[in-house]
Amino acid sequence: MAPMQVFRAPFLLVVAAALTAACGAPPAKPDPRANWYRDVQPIIATRCATCHVPGGITPFALQTYEEVKEHSAQVANAVSTHRMPPWVASADCNSYKGERRLTQSEIALLVDFDKQGALLGDVADQHPLKPTGAELPWVDKTVKAAAPYTPNQFAADKKRVDDYRCFILDPDLTSTRDLIGFEVVPGDRRAVHHVLLYTVPKAEAMALEDGSPEGLGWQCFGGPGTDAPKMVGGWVPGSGVTRFPGQTGVSLFAGDVLIMQVHYNLSQTTAIPEETQVKLQYSVNPVPYHAQMFPLVDKKFAIPPNSMGYARSIEFELPVDATIWGVIPHLHTKGATAKVEILPPTGTTGADTCLVDIPKWDFQWQQFYFFSAPRGVPMSANSRLKLSCSWNNPTSQTVTWGEGTDDEMCLAFLYVTGKI
Numbered sequence: 001m002a003p004m005q006v007f008r009a010p011f012l013l014v015v016a017a018a019l020t021a022a023c024g025a026p027p028a029k030p031d032p033r034a035n036w037y038r039d040v041q042p043i044i045a046t047r048c049a050t051c052h053v054p055g056g057i058t059p060f061a062l063q064t065y066e067e068v069k070e071h072s073a074q075v076a077n078a079v080s081t082h083r084m085p086p087w088v089a090s091a092d093c094n095s096y097k098g099e100r101r102l103t104q105s106e107i108a109l110l111v112d113f114d115k116q117g118a119l120l121g122d123v124a125d126q127h128p129l130k131p132t133g134a135e136l137p138w139v140d141k142t143v144k145a146a147a148p149y150t151p152n153q154f155a156a157d158k159k160r161v162d163d164y165r166c167f168i169l170d171p172d173l174t175s176t177r178d179l180i181g182f183e184v185v186p187g188d189r190r191a192v193h194h195v196l197l198y199t200v201p202k203a204e205a206m207a208l209e210d211g212s213p214e215g216l217g218w219q220c221f222g223g224p225g226t227d228a229p230k231m232v233g234g235w236v237p238g239s240g241v242t243r244f245p246g247q248t249g250v251s252l253f254a255g256d257v258l259i260m261q262v263h264y265n266l267s268q269t270t271a272i273p274e275e276t277q278v279k280l281q282y283s284v285n286p287v288p289y290h291a292q293m294f295p296l297v298d299k300k301f302a303i304p305p306n307s308m309g310y311a312r313s314i315e316f317e318l319p320v321d322a323t324i325w326g327v328i329p330h331l332h333t334k335g336a337t338a339k340v341e342i343l344p345p346t347g348t349t350g351a352d353t354c355l356v357d358i359p360k361w362d363f364q365w366q367q368f369y370f371f372s373a374p375r376g377v378p379m380s381a382n383s384r385l386k387l388s389c390s391w392n393n394p395t396s397q398t399v400t401w402g403e404g405t406d407d408e409m410c411l412a413f414l415y416v417t418g419k420i
């Protein structure tokens, strides 16, 4: 028994000591006021600092305590009015990977932080910061245009703020490869506002390059300018790497090239030569589920002059079962709303499934929305896909489908697997 007592004695002593401490001096209650280390830094690091980097597209960096303190009133206002982080898809429709949306309690903390004097708090309360932008597990090929490009160099007055340019990126494929992930690395983070990637046969892309009178690449706004481009993906600041969901991938065929459409916006910067790169990750073996980028297109609209909220929708019946993993709607700058839904087969009853709903379209923030459901959204044969768009047209011209800045579009690409 003796050894047992030897062990028990210190244990009782510790308990006794703890009780004495608890009775003698109750632990201080945590300060209820919001502070940097405990409350604000984790939100800023994961939800804001991805875009608000020094030398990025934003008017100021939000990384350090000093930076956030200096802008705390603007931060409180921007988050409580839902201007920041930029995220245009409605929460009532579906949920997506990588949503840039704050919870009510995160918003409340940022508002309190400002109201309560931007307190620093105790460094001992600092959370270990998780790395935010995940990396591709490996990269097979990095592609970029043939030379650097200076945005806006062909604008007659040099005062243009936006420049939309298409470039050929050649992955030099001699056999089919399945793309399972990619990362867009902007050359000048202050200028590159969004990037869309398409695949087309090389000859079609070369015809556009050769037909362009001015320098590297060609001016392109609505699409790359080829007949049936296949969308591969998109990027906006803060979206990090794209890894296609499930065991899916997009086949790139021998002889195909990528067309990279870059939207440069020079409102925060002056143009410098820049080279945006795209890192490509291929599957080692062919993927079990090949995805198609299925286009839903309404080309037949005519938006009346001086009209607000002119709306159209089209329906498309899919003859086979399919799984939808993601969707990217595309309108131009007169776009007001965009929505994609699945409706049950004609004549049957059943619930509609909302895929994406953008109640206030913003041309600056168009991106792929991949559903957070791990197995995607199933769609049974003969269900209907419905695409709805509306526009505001303040001009005195009727606006129709086209690729120019004054034209409009109503288009969505769906990332789909199945026998379609």
Ligand code: HEC
Residues within 6 Å of the ligand: 043, 044, 047, 048, 049, 050, 051, 052, 057, 058, 059, 062, 071, 074, 075, 078, 079, 083, 084, 085, 086, 100, 102, 236, 237, 238, 239
């Ligand atoms: C996806 C990129 C992105 C993320 C994430 C982001 N911002 Fe921004 N932010 C921008 C851009 C671009 C601008 C400048 C253009 C604009 O105002 O829309 C901006 C501007 C701002 C401004 C000044 C203009 C205004 O509307 O008040 C504030 C304040 C701001 N952001 C706060 C935040 C906070 C706080 C977060 C995190 C909770 C955040 N942002 C997350 C891209 C981002």
